[in-house]
Amino acid sequence: MKTIGWTMFSLLVLCILTLSFALVPQPVNASQTWHLQLGAASKDQGKQAMAFLPNEVWIYAGDSVTWTSQTQEGHTLTFLKPSQIRPDFFTGCAGGAPPFGSTPTGGNFTGAACVNSGPFVNGPPSNNYTVTFPNAGNFKFVCLIHNDMTGVVHVLSHAEALPHNQAFYDDQAAQQAKDMLADSDRITDDEHTNNSTRFANSKNSVITTGELVATGGGKAYLAIMRFLPETIHVHVGDTVEWTNMHPSEPHTVTFGIEPPNPFIPVGATQDSDGAAHGKLPNAATTNSFNSSLFGPSAQEITGLPQMPISLTRIRVTFTQAGTYNYICALHDELGMKGTVIVEH
Numbered sequence: 001m002k003t004i005g006w007t008m009f010s011l012l013v014l015c016i017l018t019l020s021f022a023l024v025p026q027p028v029n030a031s032q033t034w035h036l037q038l039g040a041a042s043k044d045q046g047k048q049a050m051a052f053l054p055n056e057v058w059i060y061a062g063d064s065v066t067w068t069s070q071t072q073e074g075h076t077l078t079f080l081k082p083s084q085i086r087p088d089f090f091t092g093c094a095g096g097a098p099p100f101g102s103t104p105t106g107g108n109f110t111g112a113a114c115v116n117s118g119p120f121v122n123g124p125p126s127n128n129y130t131v132t133f134p135n136a137g138n139f140k141f142v143c144l145i146h147n148d149m150t151g152v153v154h155v156l157s158h159a160e161a162l163p164h165n166q167a168f169y170d171d172q173a174a175q176q177a178k179d180m181l182a183d184s185d186r187i188t189d190d191e192h193t194n195n196s197t198r199f200a201n202s203k204n205s206v207i208t209t210g211e212l213v214a215t216g217g218g219k220a221y222l223a224i225m226r227f228l229p230e231t232i233h234v235h236v237g238d239t240v241e242w243t244n245m246h247p248s249e250p251h252t253v254t255f256g257i258e259p260p261n262p263f264i265p266v267g268a269t270q271d272s273d274g275a276a277h278g279k280l281p282n283a284a285t286t287n288s289f290n291s292s293l294f295g296p297s298a299q300e301i302t303g304l305p306q307m308p309i310s311l312t313r314i315r316v317t318f319t320q321a322g323t324y325n326y327i328c329a330l331h332d333e334l335g336m337k338g339t340v341i342v343e344h
Contacts, residue, residue, distance in 0.1 A: 031062040033130070034166060039071040040177035045334040048073050048223045049180040050249070052141070053173035055151030056217025058162050061136045064106070065153060067117075068128040070177075072334060073225075074119035076100075076144045077129045079109045089144035092116045106130045109139060119145060140218070147298075148248040150218030180222045183211060204234055206338065208328075210246040223249040225331045227338035235343055236321055241275075242294075242314040250295035251336070252329040253314045255280060256288030262329035266290035275313040281320055289316060290329065318342040 037053040048071060059065065067077050076089055087093075092101020093114035102118030109115045109131050117129035133139065133155045143149040156162065210223040223246060234240060242253050252262050255278075259266050267289040268276040278289040294311040318324065321342050328336040 031064065032060070033064045033066055034059055034169065036065060036067050036169060037173040037177070038067045038069045038075055038077065039073055040181060041071040041073065042181055045072055046224065046226050046336075047181045048225055048334070049177050049220065050075075050143070050146045050149050050223055051176065051180065051220030052077075052143075052149065052151040052218070053176050054169055054217065055215060055220060056154070057151075057169060058154045058156060058164060059133065060158055060162065061155050062132075062134060063155070064130050064132040066128050066130040069120055069122040072121050072123070073331075074121050074145060075149070076119055077117040077131070077141060078144050079115040079131065079139055079141050081114055082111055084114065086142070087144065089119060092118060092144065106132065108132050108134050110135050111137065111139065116144070146221075146248070148212055148219040148221055152217050176220075180213065180220070183222055203232065204238055204240050206232060206240060206242045208242070208244045208246055208249075208251050210249055212247040221246075221248050225328070225334040225336040227328075227336065230337070231339045231341065233341045233343060234318060236318065238342070239315050239317040240340055242291075244295045244312055247296055250293040251331065252293060253291040253316070253326055254289070254329045255316070255324055255326045257286060258327065258329050258332075259288075259290050262290065263292055264290070265292040268292070271315065273313075274309060274311065275315050276311055277315045277317070279317045279319060280324060281322075289326075293330075316340075 034057060036057060039051065040049040040053060041047060050073070052067065057065065069075065076092070078092070080086065087101070089100060093103055093116040094101065096102050096114070096116055100118035101116055103115050105117070105126070107115055115131055120126060120129060133153060136155050136157045139153045139155065141151050141153065207228050208224065209228065210221055212219065212221040214220070227242070232240060244251055254262065265276060267278045267282055268291060269278070271277045276291050276294070280289060281287045282289070291314040292311065294314055296312060297310040298307040300306055318340065321344050324340040324342065326338050326340070
Protein backbone atom coordinates (compact mmCIF):
# COMPACT_ATOMS: atom_id res chain seq x y z
CA MET A 1 0.00 0.00 0.00
CA LYS A 2 2.83 2.40 0.83
CA THR A 3 4.41 1.68 -2.57
CA ILE A 4 1.14 2.27 -4.40
CA GLY A 5 0.46 5.44 -2.43
CA TRP A 6 3.89 6.89 -3.24
CA THR A 7 3.40 6.08 -6.91
CA MET A 8 0.02 7.81 -6.99
CA PHE A 9 1.51 10.86 -5.26
CA SER A 10 4.34 11.04 -7.79
CA LEU A 11 1.94 10.86 -10.70
CA LEU A 12 -0.18 13.62 -9.16
CA VAL A 13 2.88 15.92 -8.79
CA LEU A 14 3.93 15.18 -12.37
CA CYS A 15 0.49 16.11 -13.68
CA ILE A 16 0.51 19.37 -11.72
CA LEU A 17 3.98 20.31 -13.03
CA THR A 18 3.00 19.50 -16.60
CA LEU A 19 -0.15 21.61 -16.33
CA SER A 20 1.78 24.48 -14.77
CA PHE A 21 4.35 24.44 -17.58
CA ALA A 22 1.58 24.46 -20.16
CA LEU A 23 0.00 27.53 -18.56
CA VAL A 24 3.27 29.54 -18.59
CA PRO A 25 3.46 31.70 -21.77
CA GLN A 26 6.01 30.19 -24.15
CA PRO A 27 8.06 32.17 -26.72
CA VAL A 28 6.35 32.21 -30.09
CA ASN A 29 8.42 32.39 -33.29
CA ALA A 30 11.61 33.24 -31.41
CA SER A 31 14.17 34.92 -33.62
CA GLN A 32 17.33 33.09 -34.69
CA THR A 33 20.78 34.19 -35.83
CA TRP A 34 22.10 32.30 -38.83
CA HIS A 35 25.81 32.03 -39.59
CA LEU A 36 27.31 32.15 -43.08
CA GLN A 37 30.85 32.32 -44.41
CA LEU A 38 32.45 35.14 -46.38
CA GLY A 39 35.21 33.98 -48.72
CA ALA A 40 37.69 31.13 -48.43
CA ALA A 41 41.38 30.73 -49.24
CA SER A 42 44.17 28.21 -49.59
CA LYS A 43 46.78 28.14 -46.83
CA ASP A 44 49.21 30.28 -48.84
CA GLN A 45 46.40 32.72 -49.81
CA GLY A 46 47.21 32.07 -53.47
CA LYS A 47 43.73 30.72 -54.24
CA GLN A 48 40.80 32.88 -53.19
CA ALA A 49 37.14 31.85 -53.33
CA MET A 50 35.40 35.15 -53.97
CA ALA A 51 32.08 33.91 -52.67
CA PHE A 52 29.38 34.15 -50.07
CA LEU A 53 29.26 30.60 -48.74
CA PRO A 54 26.57 29.68 -49.36
CA ASN A 55 25.10 32.58 -51.33
CA GLU A 56 21.44 31.64 -50.83
CA VAL A 57 19.67 31.21 -47.51
CA TRP A 58 16.08 30.95 -46.24
CA ILE A 59 15.21 32.50 -42.86
CA TYR A 60 12.18 33.76 -40.95
CA ALA A 61 11.11 37.40 -40.56
CA GLY A 62 12.81 38.73 -37.44
CA ASP A 63 15.88 36.54 -37.88
CA SER A 64 19.43 37.81 -38.29
CA VAL A 65 22.34 36.62 -40.44
CA THR A 66 26.00 36.95 -39.45
CA TRP A 67 28.63 36.72 -42.17
CA THR A 68 32.15 35.85 -40.94
CA SER A 69 35.25 36.45 -43.06
CA GLN A 70 37.54 33.48 -43.61
CA THR A 71 40.30 35.20 -45.61
CA GLN A 72 42.73 38.10 -45.78
CA GLU A 73 41.12 39.36 -48.98
CA GLY A 74 38.79 42.27 -48.22
CA HIS A 75 35.07 42.04 -49.02
CA THR A 76 31.95 44.02 -48.24
CA LEU A 77 28.50 42.72 -47.27
CA THR A 78 26.12 45.20 -48.90
CA PHE A 79 22.35 45.39 -49.36
CA LEU A 80 21.29 48.11 -51.78
CA LYS A 81 17.84 49.66 -52.07
CA PRO A 82 15.70 48.42 -54.97
CA SER A 83 16.81 50.10 -58.24
CA GLN A 84 19.69 51.85 -56.45
CA ILE A 85 22.68 52.54 -58.69
CA ARG A 86 25.59 50.46 -57.47
CA PRO A 87 28.18 52.70 -55.76
CA ASP A 88 31.92 52.01 -55.69
CA PHE A 89 33.25 50.55 -52.45
CA PHE A 90 34.87 53.87 -51.47
CA THR A 91 31.42 55.51 -51.49
CA GLY A 92 29.30 52.75 -49.97
CA CYS A 93 25.96 53.85 -48.52
CA ALA A 94 25.03 57.51 -48.75
CA GLY A 95 25.17 58.93 -45.25
CA GLY A 96 27.26 56.01 -43.99
CA ALA A 97 30.35 56.40 -41.84
CA PRO A 98 33.63 57.34 -43.56
CA PRO A 99 35.84 56.21 -45.14
CA PHE A 100 33.68 53.57 -46.90
CA GLY A 101 30.08 54.62 -46.23
CA SER A 102 29.54 51.80 -43.75
CA THR A 103 26.53 51.25 -41.48
CA PRO A 104 26.62 49.68 -37.99
CA THR A 105 26.52 45.91 -37.65
CA GLY A 106 23.27 44.45 -36.33
CA GLY A 107 21.07 46.94 -38.15
CA ASN A 108 17.80 46.17 -39.93
CA PHE A 109 17.38 45.84 -43.67
CA THR A 110 13.91 46.37 -45.10
CA GLY A 111 14.81 47.75 -48.52
CA ALA A 112 14.15 51.33 -47.44
CA ALA A 113 17.81 52.18 -46.80
CA CYS A 114 21.19 50.83 -47.89
CA VAL A 115 23.13 48.60 -45.47
CA ASN A 116 26.89 48.21 -45.89
CA SER A 117 29.63 46.61 -43.80
CA GLY A 118 32.51 48.39 -45.49
CA PRO A 119 35.59 46.26 -46.28
CA PHE A 120 36.46 43.66 -43.66
CA VAL A 121 38.77 40.64 -43.39
CA ASN A 122 39.57 37.77 -41.06
CA GLY A 123 41.20 39.94 -38.42
CA PRO A 124 40.83 43.12 -36.32
CA PRO A 125 38.87 45.22 -35.75
CA SER A 126 36.13 42.68 -36.60
CA ASN A 127 35.79 39.71 -38.91
CA ASN A 128 31.99 39.57 -39.02
CA TYR A 129 28.92 41.61 -39.84
CA THR A 130 25.27 41.02 -38.89
CA VAL A 131 22.04 42.11 -40.57
CA THR A 132 18.51 41.66 -39.17
CA PHE A 133 15.48 41.18 -41.44
CA PRO A 134 12.21 42.26 -39.80
CA ASN A 135 10.00 41.76 -42.86
CA ALA A 136 9.34 38.97 -45.33
CA GLY A 137 10.80 39.39 -48.81
CA ASN A 138 13.66 38.43 -51.11
CA PHE A 139 16.78 40.54 -50.71
CA LYS A 140 19.86 40.51 -52.94
CA PHE A 141 23.27 41.25 -51.45
CA VAL A 142 26.60 42.04 -53.10
CA CYS A 143 30.27 42.67 -52.45
CA LEU A 144 31.09 46.19 -53.63
CA ILE A 145 34.74 45.26 -54.19
CA HIS A 146 34.11 42.25 -56.45
CA ASN A 147 31.50 42.60 -59.17
CA ASP A 148 30.67 38.92 -59.66
CA MET A 149 30.08 38.11 -56.00
CA THR A 150 26.37 38.11 -55.15
CA GLY A 151 23.73 36.28 -53.16
CA VAL A 152 20.16 36.41 -51.85
CA VAL A 153 18.35 36.11 -48.52
CA HIS A 154 14.80 34.71 -48.71
CA VAL A 155 12.85 35.94 -45.68
CA LEU A 156 9.69 33.88 -45.08
CA SER A 157 6.69 34.38 -42.84
CA HIS A 158 6.36 32.00 -39.90
CA ALA A 159 3.42 30.33 -41.60
CA GLU A 160 5.88 28.71 -44.03
CA ALA A 161 8.37 25.94 -43.39
CA LEU A 162 12.08 26.59 -43.78
CA PRO A 163 13.73 24.23 -46.30
CA HIS A 164 17.09 24.00 -44.48
CA ASN A 165 18.72 24.29 -41.06
CA GLN A 166 22.06 25.71 -39.91
CA ALA A 167 23.84 22.35 -40.24
CA PHE A 168 22.86 22.23 -43.93
CA TYR A 169 24.36 25.67 -44.58
CA ASP A 170 27.54 24.77 -42.69
CA ASP A 171 27.98 21.65 -44.83
CA GLN A 172 27.16 23.54 -48.02
CA ALA A 173 29.68 26.30 -47.24
CA ALA A 174 32.43 23.78 -46.54
CA GLN A 175 31.74 21.79 -49.71
CA GLN A 176 31.48 24.83 -51.97
CA ALA A 177 34.74 26.26 -50.61
CA LYS A 178 36.48 22.92 -51.09
CA ASP A 179 35.19 22.56 -54.66
CA MET A 180 36.23 26.07 -55.67
CA LEU A 181 39.71 25.94 -54.16
CA ALA A 182 40.39 22.48 -55.61
CA ASP A 183 39.33 23.41 -59.16
CA SER A 184 42.73 23.72 -60.85
CA ASP A 185 42.06 22.13 -64.24
CA ARG A 186 41.64 25.48 -66.02
CA ILE A 187 44.75 26.84 -64.31
CA THR A 188 46.91 23.96 -65.51
CA ASP A 189 45.68 24.31 -69.09
CA ASP A 190 46.26 28.07 -69.16
CA GLU A 191 49.69 27.86 -67.58
CA HIS A 192 50.99 25.35 -70.10
CA THR A 193 49.37 26.53 -73.35
CA ASN A 194 48.95 30.32 -73.11
CA ASN A 195 47.02 29.90 -76.33
CA SER A 196 45.15 33.21 -76.18
CA THR A 197 48.20 35.47 -76.07
CA ARG A 198 49.99 37.12 -78.96
CA PHE A 199 53.12 35.28 -77.82
CA ALA A 200 51.49 31.83 -78.03
CA ASN A 201 53.87 29.01 -77.07
CA SER A 202 56.46 31.64 -76.14
CA LYS A 203 58.49 31.80 -72.94
CA ASN A 204 57.78 35.53 -72.88
CA SER A 205 54.18 35.17 -71.65
CA VAL A 206 52.77 35.50 -68.14
CA ILE A 207 49.10 35.04 -67.31
CA THR A 208 46.66 35.53 -64.47
CA THR A 209 43.63 33.30 -64.31
CA GLY A 210 40.68 31.86 -62.38
CA GLU A 211 37.14 30.67 -62.97
CA LEU A 212 33.62 32.08 -62.67
CA VAL A 213 30.81 29.91 -61.28
CA ALA A 214 27.14 30.44 -60.48
CA THR A 215 24.39 28.99 -58.33
CA GLY A 216 20.67 29.68 -58.05
CA GLY A 217 21.55 32.39 -55.55
CA GLY A 218 24.07 34.34 -57.60
CA LYS A 219 27.67 34.40 -58.80
CA ALA A 220 31.03 33.55 -57.26
CA TYR A 221 34.51 32.91 -58.59
CA LEU A 222 37.92 31.45 -57.96
CA ALA A 223 40.80 33.91 -58.26
CA ILE A 224 44.39 32.73 -58.51
CA MET A 225 46.45 35.43 -56.82
CA ARG A 226 49.65 34.45 -58.60
CA PHE A 227 51.47 35.34 -61.80
CA LEU A 228 51.93 32.19 -63.89
CA PRO A 229 54.81 31.58 -64.07
CA GLU A 230 56.09 33.59 -61.12
CA THR A 231 59.65 33.74 -62.51
CA ILE A 232 60.46 34.19 -66.18
CA HIS A 233 63.85 34.27 -67.99
CA VAL A 234 64.26 36.47 -71.08
CA HIS A 235 67.04 38.23 -73.00
CA VAL A 236 67.99 41.88 -73.39
CA GLY A 237 65.65 43.50 -75.91
CA ASP A 238 62.83 41.02 -75.27
CA THR A 239 59.26 42.04 -74.52
CA VAL A 240 57.22 40.22 -71.89
CA GLU A 241 53.44 40.17 -72.17
CA TRP A 242 51.03 39.74 -69.25
CA THR A 243 47.46 38.68 -70.07
CA ASN A 244 44.64 38.67 -67.55
CA MET A 245 42.55 35.63 -68.47
CA HIS A 246 40.33 35.85 -65.40
CA PRO A 247 36.66 36.55 -66.23
CA SER A 248 36.24 39.07 -63.42
CA GLU A 249 39.26 39.83 -61.18
CA PRO A 250 41.50 42.83 -62.06
CA HIS A 251 45.24 43.02 -61.30
CA THR A 252 48.18 45.34 -61.88
CA VAL A 253 51.74 44.80 -63.09
CA THR A 254 53.85 47.11 -60.95
CA PHE A 255 57.66 47.46 -61.02
CA GLY A 256 59.72 49.69 -58.75
CA ILE A 257 58.02 52.25 -56.54
CA GLU A 258 54.40 51.33 -55.87
CA PRO A 259 52.22 54.35 -56.69
CA PRO A 260 49.82 55.65 -54.03
CA ASN A 261 46.96 55.10 -56.48
CA PRO A 262 47.22 51.78 -58.39
CA PHE A 263 44.53 52.99 -60.81
CA ILE A 264 46.95 55.53 -62.33
CA PRO A 265 49.43 54.25 -64.97
CA VAL A 266 53.12 55.08 -64.57
CA GLY A 267 55.57 54.90 -67.47
CA ALA A 268 53.01 53.32 -69.80
CA THR A 269 52.15 54.11 -73.41
CA GLN A 270 49.46 52.47 -75.50
CA ASP A 271 50.09 50.03 -78.34
CA SER A 272 47.88 50.06 -81.42
CA ASP A 273 45.84 47.11 -80.09
CA GLY A 274 45.14 48.86 -76.78
CA ALA A 275 47.76 47.11 -74.65
CA ALA A 276 49.79 49.15 -72.16
CA HIS A 277 53.51 49.16 -72.97
CA GLY A 278 56.50 50.22 -70.91
CA LYS A 279 60.30 49.99 -70.98
CA LEU A 280 62.69 49.09 -68.19
CA PRO A 281 64.96 50.47 -67.02
CA ASN A 282 63.55 53.93 -67.50
CA ALA A 283 65.14 56.80 -65.60
CA ALA A 284 62.24 59.10 -66.46
CA THR A 285 60.03 57.12 -64.04
CA THR A 286 62.77 56.20 -61.55
CA ASN A 287 62.81 52.77 -63.13
CA SER A 288 59.18 52.27 -62.15
CA PHE A 289 56.23 51.02 -64.15
CA ASN A 290 52.58 50.59 -63.21
CA SER A 291 50.05 49.23 -65.66
CA SER A 292 46.94 50.43 -63.78
CA LEU A 293 44.14 47.87 -63.46
CA PHE A 294 43.87 45.34 -66.25
CA GLY A 295 41.17 42.74 -66.72
CA PRO A 296 38.17 41.72 -68.82
CA SER A 297 35.75 44.23 -70.31
CA ALA A 298 32.47 44.62 -68.43
CA GLN A 299 29.36 42.93 -69.84
CA GLU A 300 26.88 45.15 -71.70
CA ILE A 301 23.54 45.65 -69.95
CA THR A 302 20.31 46.13 -71.92
CA GLY A 303 19.21 49.77 -71.88
CA LEU A 304 22.63 51.16 -70.98
CA PRO A 305 25.43 52.45 -73.24
CA GLN A 306 27.99 49.97 -74.56
CA MET A 307 30.85 49.43 -72.16
CA PRO A 308 34.35 50.46 -73.34
CA ILE A 309 37.04 47.90 -74.12
CA SER A 310 39.16 47.48 -71.04
CA LEU A 311 42.90 46.99 -70.65
CA THR A 312 43.58 43.25 -70.75
CA ARG A 313 47.26 43.02 -71.79
CA ILE A 314 50.45 44.58 -70.46
CA ARG A 315 53.83 44.60 -72.25
CA VAL A 316 57.24 45.59 -70.92
CA THR A 317 60.43 45.67 -73.00
CA PHE A 318 63.68 45.12 -71.07
CA THR A 319 66.76 46.93 -72.43
CA GLN A 320 69.33 45.95 -69.78
CA ALA A 321 70.29 42.72 -68.06
CA GLY A 322 69.27 42.31 -64.44
CA THR A 323 66.66 40.99 -62.07
CA TYR A 324 63.37 42.87 -62.08
CA ASN A 325 60.88 42.19 -59.28
CA TYR A 326 57.27 43.21 -59.58
CA ILE A 327 53.93 42.90 -57.78
CA CYS A 328 50.21 43.19 -58.23
CA ALA A 329 49.54 46.37 -56.27
CA LEU A 330 46.09 45.06 -55.32
CA HIS A 331 47.10 41.64 -54.07
CA ASP A 332 50.78 41.69 -53.10
CA GLU A 333 49.82 41.14 -49.44
CA LEU A 334 48.45 37.77 -50.59
CA GLY A 335 51.78 36.88 -52.18
CA MET A 336 51.05 37.97 -55.75
CA LYS A 337 54.61 38.80 -56.83
CA GLY A 338 56.83 37.93 -59.76
CA THR A 339 60.35 38.21 -61.14
CA VAL A 340 61.72 38.83 -64.64
CA ILE A 341 65.37 37.76 -65.03
CA VAL A 342 66.91 39.44 -68.06
CA GLU A 343 70.07 37.81 -69.46
CA HIS A 344 72.40 38.85 -72.29
